[in-house]
Amino acid sequence: MDFLQPQPLRISVEKQGPDRLVKQRFPLRFGRYSEIRTRDFEFCFNLNGEIKTIRGLSPAWPHPAEQFKRTIGNDWVYYTVGDKSGDEGIVSWMGEYYLPCLPYPSNPVWEIKYFSNPVIMNALAQWSQLFGNLYMARSKGLYPHAKGLMEKILSHDDQKLHSRAQKLHQIIGERISVLPPDTRHVDYDVIPLTLADGCLYHCKFCCVKSEQNFKKRSQESIRRQIEALKVHFNADLVNYQGLFLGNHDGLAAGKDLICFAARKAYDRFGFRQIKDQIPRLFLFGSVGSFLKSGRTLFEDLNRLPFFTHINIGFESVDPATLTRIGKPIKASQVREAFEKMLEINAGFDRVEITGNFIAGDRLSPDHDDSLADLLKNTGTKSSAKGAIYLSPLRDSPRKRELLPRFYRIKEESRLPVFIYLIQRL
Ligand code: SF4
Numbered sequence: 381m382d383f384l385q386p387q388p389l390r391i392s393v394e395k396q397g398p399d400r401l402v403k404q405r406f407p408l409r410f411g412r413y414s415e416i417r418t419r420d421f422e423f424c425f426n427l428n429g430e431i432k433t434i435r436g437l438s439p440a441w442p443h444p445a446e447q448f449k450r451t452i453g454n455d456w457v458y459y460t461v462g463d464k465s466g467d468e469g470i471v472s473w474m475g476e477y478y479l480p481c482l483p484y485p486s487n488p489v490w491e492i493k494y495f496s497n498p499v500i501m502n503a504l505a506q507w508s509q510l511f512g513n514l515y516m517a518r519s520k521g522l523y524p525h526a527k528g529l530m531e532k533i534l535s536h537d538d539q540k541l542h543s544r545a546q547k548l549h550q551i552i553g554e555r556i557s558v559l560p561p562d563t564r565h566v567d568y569d570v571i572p573l574t575l576a577d578g579c580l581y582h583c584k585f586c587c588v589k590s591e592q593n594f595k596k597r598s599q600e601s602i603r604r605q606i607e608a609l610k611v612h613f614n615a616d617l618v619n620y621q622g623l624f625l626g627n628h629d630g631l632a633a634g635k636d637l638i639c640f641a642a643r644k645a646y647d648r649f650g651f652r653q654i655k656d657q658i659p660r661l662f663l664f665g666s667v668g669s670f671l672k673s674g675r676t677l678f679e680d681l682n683r684l685p686f687f688t689h690i691n692i693g694f695e696s697v698d699p700a701t702l703t704r705i706g707k708p709i710k711a712s713q714v715r716e717a718f719e720k721m722l723e724i725n726a727g728f729d730r731v732e733i734t735g736n737f738i739a740g741d742r743l744s745p746d747h748d749d750s751l752a753d754l755l756k757n758t759g760t761k762s763s764a765k766g767a768i769y770l771s772p773l774r775d776s777p778r779k780r781e782l783l784p785r786f787y788r789i790k791e792e793s794r795l796p797v798f799i800y801l802i803q804r805l
Pocket of ligand 1: 581586587
């Protein structure tokens with residue numbers, strides 16, 4: 381309900397945005413949430429009373445569609461729309477209308493120094509100011525209709541938000557160092573559930589790996605995580621449309637554990653189909669685990685009440701590059717896995733396999749040429765599935781110069797090609 385008071389806060393205790401996630405230029409709020417507006421800022425809160433987004437409303441704000449978003453890992457990410465609109469803008473290389481600018485080291489091809497813009501950074505100061513104002517308003521008995529909302533917000537100060545993120549990492553066993561690129565389809569809002577720790581390869585170039593050897597979790601661990609996550613996400617569970625079965629090689633956990641976890645999570649978290657939109661399931665897979673996966677695994681995934689995205693780390697089809705980055709697989713295996721990706725994408729309507737390749741300004745020309753050749757001459761019949769993500773190496777000094785090379789590969793490719801930005805949770 382909206383109501384205006386003489387005080388300069390406009391409080392909407394509960395708002396209902398569209399249920400369906402739709403990609404668009406302006407950030408629509410999906411699902412149910414609360415909103416407080418001051419003259420110059422709009423603050424949105426999830427159903428637990430945790431701050432989620434801040435957007436400037438004054439003419440000084442860089443763009444009406446830009447905003448800060450706080451993740452469940454408690455990172456404040458600034459969403460920019462860039463300086464070019466239309467098909468030449470960010471959407472052409474991210475597949476989305478926004479570029480998330482991260483407050484920690486990552487691999488962006490385009491860095492926006494939003495933190496040196498006082499207008500933008502004032503948004504975070506205004507959040508502290510709002511918190512103080514709500515505290516005063518509660519003690520004076522103002523905004524009686526919003527009393528419950530104010531209580532919830534005030535019980536989630538910055539210290540509490542920080543400890544909630546730590547609690548989340550403790551439930552699943554560790555912080556998620558990288559999300560699959562396909563999670564962009566739900567704006568990176570996923571419930572993480574750990575199926576297995578570590579990974580098979582420990583590649584030399586990788587900046588997100590854990591030191592552990594690959595080890596599957598037990599069904600009991602998955603049950604325990606699900607119950608703890610249900611309590612943790614609490615009222616806001618209704619707003620989630622995505623489940624990430626982590627960590628770096630969920631696919632290697634095998635058909636039985638994947639399907640067990642997906643079905644249990646679907647029931648306990650209350651996922652549901654909204655009109656024609658079914659919830660999404662995300663996993664990473666390695667070339668090895670993907671090649672080992674039999675057809676029955678994909679048949680079973682196709683029967684789940686999810687649309688499943690599996691992202692495979694191909695990295696390169698150039699043997700010298702694979703050696704140089706310390707990836708212990710052969711180019712022939714990468715080609716075989718690439719062909720299998722096309723076959724699975726054509727054969728299963730509720731499964732999409734996508735792939736990652738590295739990009740860097742110090743890699744041999746053979747890497748770019750072999751990749752361009754692979755994507756140009758692929759035998760795919762449809763480009764609706766099978767997105768390819770190019771992931772700039774973190775230590776490339778001239779990342780922005782990768783864009784023209786990216787466009788060259790993209791233009792010639794028969795599959796959709798995007799840039800992969802490493803984002804944590
Ligand atoms: S690239 Fe993938 S397989 Fe290699 S170390 Fe990193 S997480 Fe593990």
